[in-house]
Amino acid sequence: MTVFDIAKSFGLETRAGKDHLHEEVTGGYASDLLSDVIAHSRKGNLWITIQTHPNIVAVAAMKELAGIILTGGREPDPEALRKAEEEGIPILVSPVFTFELVGRLYQKGISGRSPC
């Protein structure tokens, strides 16, 4: 499944990185501590968080994540949006809270285990 497929089936709205939605998603990681995401996320993961600070884009770029989903109706900071466009990192938003969204993703086959 690609980020595009996931956005479509979960009704996520794309806020940045519209041209970068075709990467295959390798799994998911949910955390709001960026130091933890740096330590444990894997390449190609979809990252679910409520952090909206510009640093999320740098972390996603560094870890080569497939994209970021902001939950609970949160919107990225303007500077985060700008950086995401620059780096080609998809940012999607959902009104649904993290626990619920992760559960739905898991049911669709997006797991927390990384293939590598």
Next chain:
Amino acid sequence: MLRTFRVDLHIHSCLSPCGDEAMRPQAIVHQALAVGLDMIAICDHNSAENVNAFMSAGSEKGLTVLPGMEITSKEEIHLLALFDRPEECMALQELVYQNLPGENVEEVFGCQTVVNERDEAIGINRKMLIGATLLPLERIVSFVGSLRGVTIASHIDRQAFSLLGQLGFIPEGILLDGLEISRRTSKEEAKERFHAYQGFSFVRSSDAHHLEDIGKNVTHFLLEKTTSEEVRLALHYREGRRVVE
């Protein structure tokens, strides 16, 4: 004339929900002098309602007390703000209060006591001071800067509520004056672990919530006098002022 001062810039009072009830002006000033401190700062969580009482108690006994606050940003980062005058601290408090949702639950988080300079309780703060403000980190840093205050990222060596824990690394271009290292990390360890941030001055402070912790971790500053403006100069190695290693 420059001389070395022994300073503890991060002390909580009984106003912080997690601060011990004994953390009152006379008691703290007495303890600070007993452990040989020249200057302290009172930094309660998201409030500065006790700073005037502490400044009065300090000036009676010849201890400089800086008005300060430990603000929780939207990203749940703890940030110290220090000033010379209580007026600036109150301007910050106004912004913080406008952006601090919730009411304290005393049984869970603890009592938030407002005191006078004689250690008498004169009120209870009902706000949820332990909570996070709705203010982005950068907004707080620039607001404090506009008031000519000093900003120091709290306990960057800890995972919880720290700039590095929450955001992974220090955002580019942020105008912080310094980084605080808690007593959990030695000077040598800090130098190694935070080598990438050696462009910032490191400050050590106690983050005391109990009387016996005051002065357990201190910074020696080379200053002309004990003011927050002098601390700011020192953190940027200006006019001969500096942190003494």
